[in-house]
Amino acid sequence: MLKKNLKALIVINILLWGVFCAIPAMAETVKATETEVSLVDGIAVDKQGNIYIAMRDNNIISRVDTQGNMTRFAGSGEAGYSGDGGKATEAKLKMPAGLTFDKKGNLYIADRENHRVRKVDTRGTITTVAGNGTAGFGGDGGKASEAMLKHPSGVVVDDKGNIYISDRSNERVRVVNSRGVISTYAGNGIDGAKGDSGPATKGQLSKPFGLALDKQGNLYIADRKSNRVRMVTAQGILHTVAGDGGFFFSGDNGPAYRASVAGPTGVAVGKDGTLYIADRNNNRIRAVDTQGMIRTVAGTGRQDYNGDSEVARDTNLHLPFGLALDPDGNLLVIDRSHYRIRKVDPRRGSVKTVAGNGKKMFAGDGGPATGATLSFPQGLIVDKNDNLLISDKGHNRIRQISPDGIINTIVGNGIRGNIGDDLPAMEASIYGAAILKMNKQGELYIVSPSGFTSLIRKIDSSNTMRRVLGTSDENYLEAIAKSKYKGRVQTGELAIITNFSDIAFDHKGNMFISDRLNHQVRKVSASGEITTIAGTGESAHYGDGGPASEAAFRDPSALATDKEGNLYIADGANNMIRKIDTKGIVTTIAGNGKHENTGDGGPALEAGIRNMDYLAMSPSGELHIVGINSYMVRKITKDGRIVRVAGTGYQGYFGDGGPATKAMFKSPASIAFDSKGNLYISDMGNNTIRKVDNKGIISTYAGSGTFGWAQDGETVEIYLQYFP
Template sequence: MRYYHIIRISFLILFVLGASSSLAADSFPYKDVGDGSPATSVVLTLVDGIAVDRGGNIYISHRSKNRIRKVTPDGIITTIAGNGTVGYSGDGGPALEAALNFPAGLTVDGKNNLYIADRNNHRIRKVSPDGVITTVAGTGVAGFGGDGGPALSAPLHLPSDVEVGPEGELYISDRSNHRIRKIDPEGIISTVAGLGVPGFGGDFGLAINAVLKFPFGIALDRHGNLYIADRGNNRIRKVTPDGIITTLAGDSMHSFGGDYGPATYSNLAYPTDVVVDDKDNVYISDRNNNRVRKIDAQGVITTIMGTGKTDFNGDNEIAPETSLYLPFALAIHPDNKLLVVDRSHFRVRSVGLANFAVRTVAGNGHSLFKGDGGPGPGATLNTPSGIVIDSHDNILFADLQHHRLRKLTPDGIITTFAGTGREGNEGNGGSALSASLLMPSTLAIDHEDNVYVVHRLGNGWVIRKISAQGTITHFAGNGQQGSDGDGGPAVEASFYTISDIVTDKGGNVYVSDSTSRSIRKIGKDGRIHKVLDETMVPMGEEFHPNSVLVDDEGALYFSDSGSSRIGKLGADGTFQIIGGTGEFKDYGDGGLAVSAGIRSPGGLALRDGVLYLAEEQTARIRKIDEKGIISLVAGTGVTDFSGDQGPAIHAQMKSPFRMVFDHKGNLIFTDRDNNRIRKIDTQGIISTLAGHGNFGWMQDGLEVRITVQDFP
């Protein structure tokens, strides 16, 4: 997500020659999606990576459209790789005709080769200066292996970033293998950091013996130090040229703090990228804090961009007074600027490192919203998340990045029932349709059809309640980050990271907070207290509750993404593990669930004593029957989209997130990264109920929000 600063003189001649090659993409092959237009006029949604070459050309990994875009110094955007379809094809031919699958991190070497972390293809691709695409690492099968051999024979697992070194070596953030790997100039791959198990450990020892947790962005400095955005540990790690690893910033707490002090005592929240300038300043995309942080050469951390608030306030302020919304990727521009992917403001921003002036260099700030009043499959969804069913069999779901709650009726018509699309927390006491929401995530519903919605507010969270009559009110959360308030009113309580909510038949609301390692209960009297935390379960500090549900007998079930287990707290207070060995692996179908490997379990659903669980990372849905036997319900383990109208076990999904049963026994779930609502019927056949997989890409000049009545 950056370029490397040390380039040999011999590279420069090749670089100049390459500037006139097809990588310049001046033929505007995809004018229908904005090619040839000013970069600030097009829609950019889900940008995952960014890089810059020495000529000042900016490369953008447009993940949601499976394309790589290029912005020239005069501000014109083109496509240089990817035909827009999801898949893997095109090696040996023009990059413009190739298929990519959720491209992520980017880097450019001194010969003007562009490297792409082709995430869901589990490969690293290369686009040469003459526009030819090839694969340089990965077999296409998610897994780990191959160290000491050719990189093309080595499995990768959802690689998130790439970085090129001064001798032509290529570093890979092998995210779901929890490793950093290196390809030497001869094409041989090895591991340079990470044991391959998620967790934290190993500081002051050899990096190959250290423990990482979902590493994202990586960077090299001019001295050969490697920096790792250790996202799952809320830390930045540093590996010296002799292979010793330490923590540079962060103390594991998912929070904000520590400015003007030593970076090792600071707090970060889901850091996703890191870059280094030629003065040894380190910049961090502190994603969930909505800030960019800087660590100077003396190790002092400060905020250089972002107020912590998410409402867009333009480019008229200096960087520290400019709001960001989930900053994701960074790059150093040769003109002494920092490029910031302001992901949920749908922009790429430029920050002058001398004067902190801010400018938008790509993206018009809009995402495409459409479909209300028409059939669900014609609607555009943007990260559908929580989902519930009301008493009339309407499917209600959170359209997260559209900042709305939407409803799909039994006859298949989609509408909005809460949210204007404007980000915020306004409108309490009035109609939910006139209220603003901010990234609504998970939902719950009670027996009176009151809907509870979780969304962000500032650095924290709130829960709001929408009555069956459509009035929205504040239910819980003060918008501050923390875990305070037990014993008092829920509206005054703080939360770190609300991962799920659920109601029981008595109308109590349970809240899962993964970062504070707790599950809390809000009673009918509106007061909150803790019912479970890491001191009460055998997982201890590995306990990170994800999804929760309560059965009719009052038993509480939860998925623990930290220990990769499923737990149950009985109504009598007894606790048991009902699924998972604790290994971050997939195995055991057909046997006892307690002897099976479950990889980061997420959403849960229960019907007739059978527990269903979603595994986001492996894109599968499994079930545990009343005898404790685990088996596959849906998914092949490959993250993609396929299989509609056929058996669900042969279908492909991308991050199945939350699930619910309708009154006919059909399993309805949000296929989050496919931007669809899907159904598995009682015969095991899968289909799409809403969404078509595309969102946010539109031709320059179209209205941002349209209502579509007729669908092709």
């Protein structure tokens, strides 16, 4: 029996510090559960039970009253810094994060990208209580308003009026006393997890986020990057109360300090002393009782949205971010990537949604495509009627642009997840839809190569969502076993090491699948038989001129076919394009093996190719290549030359109305052609679709470009996850 041989999964969390577009602020009262709540970073509850949420994208604080109505409480909706001394609703905030109340009813806001902490008093007036707006560390012993903070993310106030601030990028917790003087309360500024049982100011913290206090004055810190929850006693001694540092899930019903929590970001303490933890990357809420034992109180670990439930532990959460407790002891949870606020009743064990409709900023259906909002548009395909289909990935939809330029949703209910098989396409949920392809019958195939849960689904002729293949598919795994391991395996044995990268169809109805992690290409015949047609499973480069099944590939990714049935493969880590002809013989047709973009105008075999994320064949039979980090589209001409057709190789947004070769893109991810030979490019980082006409002139075809993307210089945190 084959043993699982993959023990690590790189989990990438991109923290978007850049300024998103200013979203029009809420102008009137709306029903909270019918409203979009996108990327909430902070939550608090007042004495009356009203809920306050920090909406990062909108740069506002919203209030949900006890009747479920939402209004704007602070922030004008425009990103910036202004308004001190005036109405909070007219002030500018910039990516607000943690929230808390003091005993007088004043609300405190960690105004993260302004590097300040703001206060909204009971009259609705806003002021700054800490931070001078300069990102850095300094000012201890002086006025808090003159000190430097760097990305303050959490805040809590004790009964004496001391304000505790998680000064995240300074790896510290700072405190502002009742006289307005700031000092360091925990952390020595070194990123780490050392210092337990010693003075908190000499210990190490690692990206501290949420904060909470108990009745005894102990401060709890969600120390995200160290995968721990730390506690500073009232005497100033640092301890770890939960988490052993491992980035995985383990330890329920045992001592919390021996358990594993993954990227905790929120903490709250109940009246009975129970510590609640937003175990973010485990998609769970954990609780630590007063005896130090840990258990799960909400979340299954799965991320697909499955609705509210009478049993919280049966409810899926996705990256729960922050926590707060209401006066009745209910736990409010930021279910961040489900775009909802959920309420967990610890006594009944039930979960209900109190804010958010599960949808992310979305607009434009029924109108001109150029005015629509797109969010990370990636996959493209053109159907037989010249409709352009777009995988609007961030909106969890497939949208269609008709030849007259009108956009509409045709697949997906906007809810993040991959559920709804055998339902009408508009009722199913989709997630991670990166690639779109069509077979000869005109059925739309959706490839979601999202890490280790790869799926291939299709919309059939009855407009119903069907699952085609998943990583636990028994036939698929058996095909791997026969070709690579010369034997049978149990279903699921290879699930964690199988990943679909792309698919393609030939004129006979065969489907080809690039199995990147196994360095092979599979074929699913029209009758459903799965075989391996290329790759020995070895990560290498050899075999040109012989049978493709005896050749070696290294991370094969994008696929395309031509009218004759030849298959083209982006041999990713070999930086080459390989071709398998109709007799099964493999050759290299482009790339010298170097990871660089060189050789334009010359022989394709002598050119360097950097990134081959998508391949497409033009109507005239020329293979086109696009690379997300190459910022260009190139083609291989029929006489074997390589030519740049769009992009300069530098990222940006530029060039509409001029030659495509002088235009700039940001993360171009996919390309498609219509029947007239017009080229469409998913300019993913600019949230637009660009069009290059037959004369080589570029224009924006869809998308207003008003949804955000991480900018240069922003933080990308990479964690290594170990499976026990």
